Amino acid sequence: MRKVRPGPLRKGDVIAVVAPGGPVDQGKLTRGLARLSAAGFVPETAEGLLRREGYLAGDDGHRAAQMEWALTLPEGRAVMAARGGYGTTRLLPLLDWGKAAARPKLLIGYSDITAVLAYVSTRLGLAAIHGPMVADLARQPDRRSLDAFIRLVGGQVTPREPWGLSCERLRGGAAEGLLTGGCLSVLTALLGTPYEPDFRGALLFLEDVGEPAYRIDRMLTQWVQSGRLRKIAGIVAAKITPVRSETEEEIRKVFASAGKRLSVPVWYGFPAGHTDPNYALPFGVRARIDARGRLFLLESPVAAT
Amino acid sequence: MRKVRPGPLRKGDVIAVVAPGGPVDQGKLTRGLARLSAAGFVPETAEGLLRREGYLAGDDGHRAAQMEWALTLPEGRAVMAARGGYGTTRLLPLLDWGKAAARPKLLIGYSDITAVLAYVSTRLGLAAIHGPMVADLARQPDRRSLDAFIRLVGGQVTPREPWGLSCERLRGGAAEGLLTGGCLSVLTALLGTPYEPDFRGALLFLEDVGEPAYRIDRMLTQWVQSGRLRKIAGIVAAKITPVRSETEEEIRKVFASAGKRLSVPVWYGFPAGHTDPNYALPFGVRARIDARGRLFLLESPVAAT
Numbered sequence A, B: 001m002r003k004v005r006p007g008p009l010r011k012g013d014v015i016a017v018v019a020p021g022g023p024v025d026q027g028k029l030t031r032g033l034a035r036l037s038a039a040g041f042v043p044e045t046a047e048g049l050l051r052r053e054g055y056l057a058g059d060d061g062h063r064a065a066q067m068e069w070a071l072t073l074p075e076g077r078a079v080m081a082a083r084g085g086y087g088t089t090r091l092l093p094l095l096d097w098g099k100a101a102a103r104p105k106l107l108i109g110y111s112d113i114t115a116v117l118a119y120v121s122t123r124l125g126l127a128a129i130h131g132p133m134v135a136d137l138a139r140q141p142d143r144r145s146l147d148a149f150i151r152l153v154g155g156q157v158t159p160r161e162p163w164g165l166s167c168e169r170l171r172g173g174a175a176e177g178l179l180t181g182g183c184l185s186v187l188t189a190l191l192g193t194p195y196e197p198d199f200r201g202a203l204l205f206l207e208d209v210g211e212p213a214y215r216i217d218r219m220l221t222q223w224v225q226s227g228r229l230r231k232i233a234g235i236v237a238a239k240i241t242p243v244r245s246e247t248e249e250e251i252r253k254v255f256a257s258a259g260k261r262l263s264v265p266v267w268y269g270f271p272a273g274h275t276d277p278n279y280a281l282p283f284g285v286r287a288r289i290d291a292r293g294r295l296f297l298l299e300s301p302v303a304a305t
Helices: A026-038 A060-072 A086-094 A099-100 A111-123 A143-153 A184-187 A213-226 A248-262 B026-039 B060-072 B089-093 B097-102 B111-123 B145-152 B185-186 B214-226 B249-262
Strands: A016-020 A042-045 A078-082 A105-107 A129-130 A170-171 A173-182 A203-207 A234-239 A267-269 A281-282 A285-289 A296-299 B014-018 B042-045 B078-080 B107-109 B129-131 B167-170 B174-185 B201-209 B234-238 B266-270 B282-283 B285-289 B295-297
Touching: A016 A060, A026 A042, A060 A078, A060 A086, A078 A296, A086 A111, A086 B214, A099 A111, A105 A111, A105 B201, A111 A129, A111 A173, A129 A143, A170 A248, A173 A184, A173 A281, A173 B060, A184 A203, A184 A213, A203 A285, A203 B285, A213 A248, A234 A248, A248 A267, A267 A296, A281 A285, B014 B060, B060 B078, B060 B089, B089 B111, B097 B111, B107 B111, B111 B129, B111 B174, B111 B185, B111 B282, B129 B145, B145 B167, B174 B185, B174 B234, B174 B282, B185 B201, B185 B214, B201 B285, B214 B249, B234 B249, B249 B266, B282 B285
Parallel strands: A016 A042, A016 A078, A078 A105, A105 A129, A173 A203, A203 A234, A234 A267, B014 B042, B014 B078, B078 B107, B107 B129, B174 B201, B201 B234, B234 B266
Antiparallel strands: A129 A281, A170 A267, A173 A285, A285 A296, B129 B282, B167 B266, B174 B285, B285 B295
8 A cells, every 4th residue: 555645734834624523612613723823833714614413513515515625725734623523434435535645635633533544544545643623622731742743743753752651561562563543432433334444454542532441342342353453563542531430440451351352462541532631643654662662653644845 | 044933932931041241230130030930930040140240240251151051951941131231242252153043042132132132133043032131120110011022922923913012204114124133332333243233134123222312323324334234124213212411303313314325214113122111022033014103023933833
């Protein structure tokens, strides 16, 4: 598979902002846009970004049109989701992702946006950024992770720099593979569809929110039984907030058990996804986690200039 | 596929009671067992039925051993789950279901137990009963549905008798097919695994509990995108209790939208699953819903004697 790399994203560059999933709160959006602008980027919002139809930010046609606009905006260098929620999987059949890969822009987001990121990073060779979303920047105030994001999309991270924070070993040791993954429940909603990611050779990052341990277990069990994780290099789980009455220890146990069934290394606690700090992770690039739990990005998600 | 029919289940018959999923509450179990006994059945509980290991009723080996015992108990005529929860999908690879089909007993339960019911009814030709569970009988006090269950497993229901309560039309009209399905989130956890049900030709019954509309949408969208529902005859959705802040109307809309994408009839409101009354549904038998929303069971789940 040919690796597709967009150019670096720098101060002064236009970021197209879209809502492919749930409806966006105006106040949070405004604060997030201000923060992006303060960081030097030029956010441009899609028409009708604040539309609301139940749990969706407008109907499928409206959300697909936003995405189409963002993917083809001549001056746009990147596409960032305003927020997650639900709705991105509904758009997958409505857009020509192959065409998007031909004129690559950095796709940026997490949670529901995982549906696109995992698909394009494993099936189309496109680098994508599991990272901040505009309206979430208000509740993810950590300055270090925003700075790190800016350096990552600017192409300034080297393979010698430990990325984010160190993880805790749950099973096995070092692992190296194609970094991809995302929100477990969103990834699981792609299983059996034409948009199912190809995880062979993956260093699989997994995170989630609001899921009791038994559901994380059920989803991991589904992936294990599907045979689709037979050739992964290892699992890097995020730091996941337990639902009330449960402990993080129960979540660790579930991931360790999946790793045992798969005979792969499992690491826990990377600060990305529904957490603060939310360190950006480049999907579709090779990465390595060493025996001390330090993650190294072996490639850049953007082309050298 | 050869259709496998166990003999009828009558007063005086032994029902083996197992816990393949979540841990069982002793008080509810006792009340449920008393109710089964009062109905004339002879429940026999598996050894260690009340074991508890986190969200599971003991480890996989222990729960599989219970199921093995129940499937081979010489005097047992049926296997009924004590409750659902989570854990049944973990047992699927640990048991020889083909062997179970060779010495058929009625498998009875719903919710998590769907994992077995849908698999054996569509892949092994085995009739199974989406119906009561022992420890749930306390919160499903409806007497009519227990009486109906007794007549169904006794082989006394005829194809001329409207079954349960009439449904509400969401889309299209009459439909006829192999009745199967169950708890949507459990069925969805089988997608892509070797235990995925074969829904071609199915009259697909779907129910769930505690799922917001967007999640029901996400699961139905996954099934639609997977192509696995391309040949179903229609959907019969249960009466589903909305989560707080949502309405049943939002749930109806989600099912209607899935039916539209599939071009099949959709009916709503059958009283089965996480509801009271919980009318038993025989899986793996032909059934028909008419233009007035009345369900007719065209075959019996048990052999004539």
